[in-house]
Amino acid sequence: MFSNTVEFKETFLKRIEMVCGKSFSESSARDHYQTLGTMISEFVSKDWIATNERHLAAKGKQVYYLSIEYLLGKLLRQNLINLGVEETVQAGLKDLGIDLGELEEFEADAGLGNGGLGRLAACFLDSLASLNLPGHGHGIRYKHGLFEQKIVDGYQVELPEQWLKNGNVWEIRKTDGSIKIPFWGKVESKTENGRLVFNHLNAETVTAVPHDMPVIGYQSKTINTLRLWNAEPSQFPLDVDILKYKRETEMISEFLYPDDTHDEGKILRLKQQYFLVSASIQSILKTYRKQHSSLNQLHEHICIHINDTHPVLAIPELMRILLDDEGFDWEQAWHITKHTISYTNHTTLSEALEKWPIHIFQPLLPRIYMIVEEINERFCHELWEQTPGDWERIKGLAIIADNFVKMAHLAIVGSFSVNGVAKLHTEILKKREMNQFYQLFPEKFNNKTNGIAYRRWLLKANPKLSSLITESIGPAWTHKATELSQLLSYQKDSSFLEQLLKIKSENKQTLANIIFDKTGTAVDHSAIFDVQVKRLHAYKRQLLNVLHIMYLYNRIKSDANYPVVPRVFIFGAKASPGYYYAKKIIKLINSVAEKVNNDPVIGDKMKVIFLENYRVSLAEKIFPAADVSEQISTASKEASGTGNMKFMINGALTVGTLDGANIEIRELVGDSNIFTFGLTAEEVLHYYQHGGYQSDEYYHHDYRIRQAVDQLVNGFFPGAYNEFEPIFDSLLQENDQYFVLKDFASYVDTQHSIGEAFTDRTRWQQMSLNNIAQAGYFSSDRTIQEYADDIWKVKPIK
Known part of the structure; x- marks a missing residue:
């Protein structure tokens, strides 16, 4: 049914009548989506059955x-791409007066x-x-x-x-x-x-x-x-x-x-x-x-x-x-x-x-609790035999302790492999967080750095860039992501770099249109699109980003001639419903946006955008349009990150701490193609272990920090009386658990360097190209092959 355009159209028209009980002339766009989805499902059914039979045999x-x-x-276009029939379907629908892109909107x-x-x-x-x-x-x-x-x-x-x-x-x-x-x-x-x-x-x-x-x-x-x-x-x-x-x-x-x-x-x-x-x-x-x-x-x-x-x-x-x-x-x-x-x-x-309280676990799952209790008893007995009388060690490793069932402990004891998801993360597990378990079971611990389904984030999300890549190095990269490294030969090719810039500009205009539709705010697509999209969590430090924006606002207000490279700061994040602090950060971002976006002195020098309901389909519009990828978690806290990889493969440059997979990105692209700042994981962990950090010292000695932090509580935001006191208190009364103020000066300096680098368009495109070319390592194909070879011991069934 997908072998050519003519056959597709004939089948599609017949299926509309069968699926929807309507003639084509009476059918709606939703009917068209439903019919196409049904056709794809029918088309793959034989291979699906055959795959299950191969697995059984x-x-x-x-x-x-x-x-x-x-x-x-959304799966509609991705399934068409994976089946190799996207062009046939798109052309056939167009002949029938149907836009495939519009049909995608009916899929949730x-x-x-x-x-x-x-x-x-x-x-x-x-x-x-x-x-x-x-x-x-x-x-x-x-x-x-x-x-x-x-x-x-x-x-x-x-x-x-x-x-x-x-x-x-x-x-x-x-x-x-x-x-x-x-x-x-x-x-x-x-x-x-x-x-x-x-x-x-x-x-x-x-x-x-x-x-x-x-x-x-x-x-x-x-x-x-x-x-x-x-x-x-x-x-x-x-x-x-x-x-x-x-x-x-x-x-x-x-x-x-x-x-x-x-x-x-x-x-x-x-x-x-x-x-x-x-x-x-x-x-x-x-x-x-x-x-x-x-x-x-x-x-x-x-x-x-x-x-x-x-x-x-x-x-x-x-x-x-x-x-x-x-x-x-x-x-x-x-x-x-x-x-x-x-x-x-x-x-x-x-x-x-x-960890689960026993008073909940035991009555809800009585037999399962008995088994967990037995696993714990036998495990603790083994520990006792190794170090008789060392109750602290046994308590620290026990699966059940202090009236809780500890799920990570159960996972380690009851499995044959325990893996982290980035080199740094695995080392922290081995040396600190799970060191006692690592000493017990060193053979279980291994690293599998995360990866992404790069075909979705290029072929589907960024078709113009995908076409340029295929025209330049051929199609092999769609099967083997490391082939992207061939793009390095184009670093001094001015024509290629111009095309790269043109594609980025068009993707930014597409996102600018979405921003205007969703928020009513017009943004200039020639500005730096500086993006932080991820879950809202204190350790991911959206707050550091916001304080930098507040500092820039204050700087421009105090000197209207202060030279800044125009920038659009874009956020997207959901806060867990019960996460009170994270919700305050969302309110703060939006309050800053209201202040900045409506100030005539600021004009187009800065815009702040919060895109509501961040999700995969929105991410597919954001990643191709980003110039700067914000990966600014407190070092040692982000296990890996995968957004950093999606930005990278779409040519955005990372500004990040040496945390999670940021470290491996830096190893691949080199120091000159990434912007790093802030404390290292070792320094953060040293502070946690030995103390010595006093956030109020940074507050008192850096007027930029003091001005921005004071604005959280001094009436700077109209109608937000006491709204941001919990954020203020987290930074000063609670000693800034995630070192926002400690890393602030380093972050500001790095952001200034980004602005300067962006003005050299040729150099910026070369840096962008380097990131795309080196991103093949972060394919989930590579990650899964490592799991298959090292942990699961599974082989392809063809």
């Missing part, structure tokens, strides 16, 4: 990727993720399929996702993210694969035939119904599967408030990251996590039994990978099935489990390492 190992998030973005961004964790998982699925690797994703089918962000009077307002209100053309509901998940109740044990047998009684059961989505590899016959679980009521239990049970059940797959400020939210989060892993593992084993009669060699045939700690209950759940359902003894079950599970850690923030 193959004797090689397979991997199952468990993640609480998948930030997929899938509400299955929040930030880097979910986007990484989506990139990994893309690469698994593109490399013909047998890799399957498992997640939750959130009805509303995180939330849709609206900015009202400068404040974040959360609305339900109704991405499923018109259905999801890519999914297939598979009711026959439904799984029962038990919660609450009690566990009784008895001896049968010399074995201790456990029965879970009076459980409240929930049904997990799978919805499968095809994951289409780039120019590959491999169509892998993302299986998303929907929570639905089982047969209604006796003596239960039916409406309450139905509501509580449906809430499991309603929202991503429910507010866990109170116990109700904690219970719901823990329910979600067990729901995901129990449904997934039962489903995985059901498939496994089609190939193998026994689970004895499970770990030799499959690997279950847990993306951060959210799915770590996979460890006790697999133990439960092996012990209770399959009759294995503890030693056998434990050997299989810890050789089946691998774990990626995504943080160095101790407060982000999940």
Whole structure:
């Protein structure tokens, strides 16, 4: 149906009648989107079935990727690109008077993720399929996702993210694969035939119904599967408030990251996590039994990978099935489990390492808690045998301590591989955050620097740049990202650099139009587009960016002739609903924007833009238009970052601390093609360990800091009385935990250097080109190949 334009048009017109029950003349643009999506799904169905059959027939190992998030973005054009039929479809639709770009607007961004964790998982699925690797994703089918962000009077307002209100053309509901998940109740044990047998009684059961989505590899016959679980009521239990049970059940797959400020939210989060892993593992084993009669060699045939700690209950759940359902003894079950599970850690923030209060965990998951308790007892006994009497060491390493279950500890003890996601991150884990575990299990720890699905961020998001690259070095780069390095030969080619500048300028104009449509603010596309888009978190230091803007504003106001290179500061970020401080930063950004954008003295020298509801489809417009990529987290705090890679491959220059993958970007492009500043990770960690930092010294000795910080509380922002006191206090009363004031002077100097560098357009384009050419290393194809070779031991099935 996609072999040529004529055949496509004929099929499309027939399918409209079948799918929508209308003639073409009566059909709407939404009908056209639905029809095209249905055609793509039908087109890939044979390869999808064939891929599953190959996986069943193959004797090689397979991997199952468990993640609480998948930030997929829109799939229509990406699927067309991966199938190699985008041009045919676009031309055929045009003949029919239909704009493919307009059809894309009818697809909602899938509400299955929040930030880097979910986007990484989506990139990994893309690469698994593109490399013909047998890799399957498992997640939750959130009805509303995180939330849709609206900015009202400068404040974040959360609305339900109704991405499923018109259905999801890519999914297939598979009711026959439904799984029962038990919660609450009690566990009784008895001896049968010399074995201790456990029965879970009076459980409240929930049904997990799978919805499968095809994951289409780039120019590959491999169509892998993302299986998303929907929570639905089982047969209604006796003596239960039916409406309450139905509501509580449906809430499991309603929202991503429910507010866990109170116990109700904690219970719901823990329910979600067990729901995901129990449904997934039962489903995985059901498939496994089609190939193998026994689970004895499970770990030799499959690997279950847990993306951060959210799915770590996979460890006790697999133990439960092996012990209770399959009759294995503890030693056998434990050997299989810890050789089946691998774990990626995504943080160095101790407060982000999940732990669950026993008073919530034990009653909600009684059998799972018993197994975790046994794992902990045996592990602590081993520690005692190594260092008898060292209670502090045992307490520090224990899985259960101080009335909490520590999920990262369980993940490390119950897996065979623990990886960080950038060189610095892994070294911090080994030397500091998880040093005691590293001393115990040095063989488990390894690094896998993150990567991105670069085809989406170039072929889809930046087609003009993609065309220039292909015209210059050929198409091989679309399969092998390191081929981009051939672009280095064009560094002194003035014609190429002019084309690069022209493409960037056109992308900036496109974003400028979006900015005007969304905010009513006109921006000059010849200005520097300085962009910080990511989750709103204190350690990511959007505040440092804002204080620099306030300083620039003050500088220009005090001297209207102060020379500045015009700049548009662009922000996009969601703050977690319960994250009070982050919401204050959003309000501050918008208050600064109102002040700056309406000041005639400032004019076009500066504009500040906050784009609401940051998401993948918006990111695809932002990255190609950016000149400067803000990666300014407190050194040692950002595990890796992947936005830095997406900016880099689109030619933006990084201004960043030596944190996460910024370090590896610098190693690739060299000091002359990146702007670095601020404390190093070692210096930050030294301050945390030994003290010695006094933020008020910087406040008192740097008038630029004092002026900007005072403006948070001195009435500088009309109508914002006491609004920003928590930010003021965080910097001074709480001693500036993330070293914003310490790094301020270095950041200001570096930003001044960026302005000067931008005025030399030829040199800037050379720097931009160098970043594009060196970005191939950060392909998720490379990352996934490393996982496949070093951890999962999976090979392509063709």
